Each structure stands twice: as structure tokens, then as C-alpha cells.
Amino acid sequence: MRRGRRVGAVGAVVTVVALVLAGCGGSGSSGDARDCDTSRGTLVVGLVAPLSGELASVGLGMKNSADLAVNQANARCAVPGYHLAVQSQDDRADPATGAAAAATLARDPSLIGVLGPFNSSVAQAVAPVLGEAGIVQISPGSTATTLTRGANPVTAPLRQYQTFFRTVATDAVQGPAAATYLARVEGKRRVAVVSDGKTYGEGIAEEFAKQLVTEGGEVAVRVTAPPGTPRDTVVSRVAGARPDAVFYGGEYPEGGPLSAALAAGGVSAPVMGGDGVVNPGYITAGGREGDLGTSIGPPPETVPAAQGFVEDYRRAGYPESFGSYGASTFDAANVLVDSVVRTLGEDADWSPALRPAMVRSVQGFYGDGITGPLSFDRFGDVSTDAVTVYRVQAGRWAVVGPAD
Incomplete structure (x- = not known):
């Protein structure tokens, strides 16, 4: 473990970077400070995320946050001799598209690492491609426990991909936290559990169900409903179980x-996801x-260390919100920047031969991000385990508080 340090721009550095971005017209486009030496060329930070389709708002928030981190790194001449650039690939929330995007990025010898993807099902397709090429990958949104600990994460954990890391806690943290909150605080112990059948949805639903039973609750009915399943079928099964609440493992376009x-079918019980x-x-x-929901980490707007990020993002003029994964993407990008600096040392030239050293640098990272302390265990999972509960109030998601 190396010495602790802050990731990204905080304190006095935030002021300098904010002025540089303002001087660029708030465009958010990457650029070097005028006195930076970039004679050695450009290093690429890859990003794979859903930039179109139903989940585009998530992916664009990730893309913009990565762009902001790279802007700030360039402005402070973070990597001596080099300019950094983000190269984004749209995975359309589709595993095959994501795998092809990863293969495209992997062919670039200037690629130092990849951020993303968001969907766990896409990560399952992307990780083998990047792993075979020895390219470090840091996901700020893929939460399926199996991505790092295999099919038997409790009885026989086995790291799946040596190059895969993430700056977001797993479903093994979030699912149980949701069940504990729903049972203890809301008093909802008879719960219908519905999932979309995808990697993320099934994983978090299973973790929720296990913890609910531990809390003395009961899974009233368990329904797997892939996108396209007639909703009347789901509503009928849930209504017949007469639950106190419904837990949905899946994403917002279907949730x-x-x-x-459910409301139209006479099920007044709240939905939690x-x-x-x-x-x-x-x-x-x-x-x-x-309706209720949980998210990993505290809201960036409420964290003192994240205030610089929130303000700089606003000043950069991005049309989309940074969303639930902007802060974790910003942290992931800065981990990559910090790691390439340490990998290159005083005077090394970048080459693909240094990619294994990049993996080791990320594995040994220790520092403070805007989401909290950052380090990675032997599986590549981040140390952060805070979970926040949200409730739909007055037509918006409002923070209820920490799940614990």
C-alpha cells in the first residue's frame, strides 16, 4: 500500500482548475494547461457505457465525469510529457456491443485503461476481452458480486478477472442493506421479489431475499420477468401474494x-429497488x-469532499446531470491517472508492455476520493460500503438517509 493522498482536485487545486475550465468557456473539452509539456504524445483513457438508448442519461453522466477528471488532470500537467484524452464507446447496454467496444479500445497502443461499463451483464462480456489484453478496467457502476468473486462468492470466492476493479460497492452490500431497512425501519416483512432476469437484477434480488429471511421476513412470491414479459402476468402473481412491499431487481426503464x-392492478404496496x-x-x-430505492455511497451534493466536483461539473456546462455514477466515475478516472503517473515513474515512455504494471499500480492504490476512502481488496472490490436510501416525494427522489 502506498501513502495516502487525495484523488482529483480538491482544496487550492480546485480553484485553479475551475478557473482553467472557465477560461475554456465551460465547454468540458479536454485541453492542456499552456505550460504543460506534451511532447511525448497522447495517452487514452477508454470509457464503455450506454451513451444511447434508455440508459443514456446514466452513461452520459459517466462520460462527462470522466471528461472532467481528464480536463483537470491535463490542466495540472498530471502526467509529465503527455496529454490525456477520453475515448468513449457506446455499449447500448448490450453485452455483445460492449465486448466489441472493448476490443476496439484494446487495439489502441496508447490506451492506459478503461472506465466502465455500467451494466453488470455488459461487464461480464467486457472483462474477458480486456483481461486477455492485460488492460486494467475500473467500473464505477457494475455491482454484481459474481464479477469479482465468482459464482460462489461466499463458500468459494475466486477472483474472476485480475484486471477488473470497481469504485462502487457490490450487490452483496446493497441488497442486504435494502432488506434490513425495509424490514426494520419501514416494518415491511412480507415482500414480493421481482427481477428482470439480468445479471444485476437477479444478483441484487437474491441478496435482498436472503437478508429479508435473516431479518425474520418472508418472500411472499418470487417472480422473474425479463423485459417484454406481459405486466399483467407479473401484477397477477404479486397481487395474489398480498405483500407489504415489492422489491424490484432491475433498472428504471422497466421498474x-x-x-x-401494480397500482393499476390494485397493489398499493410500495416498490423498492x-x-x-x-x-x-x-x-x-x-x-x-x-416508492423507495438505494444507491451506493452518500449523495455527492452532501459530501464536503465532493463539493469541488459538483461545482466544477456545473461550471463545465455539461447538458446532462452527473447522475448516480458521476462521482464514482470521477474517482475511477483519477485512480487511472494516479496509477499511470506511478507506473511511468520519473522518465519512462508509455508502451503496452507497461499494462501489467498499471494493473499492479491500481491494485496498490490507497487514497481519498470524493466518494470517500479508496482502496481495493484482493478481489478488486472497493473498500467503500455506504448505502443511501431514497424515497419518491413530490415527484422526485429525495434522500431519506443512510441505510443503517
């Missing part, structure tokens, strides 16, 4: 309409007042 369909539903799109798609 919002499900909540509306994980970070996949805590998005304004959930509400516009049909999410109801009183």
Missing part, C-alpha cells in the same frame, strides 16, 4: 412502468410517490 402497473431505479427516469416512467 417505473411496473410500479404503475436498488441503484438501478434511483433515476429521474423511474418517476417519469410511472414510479409512484412513496
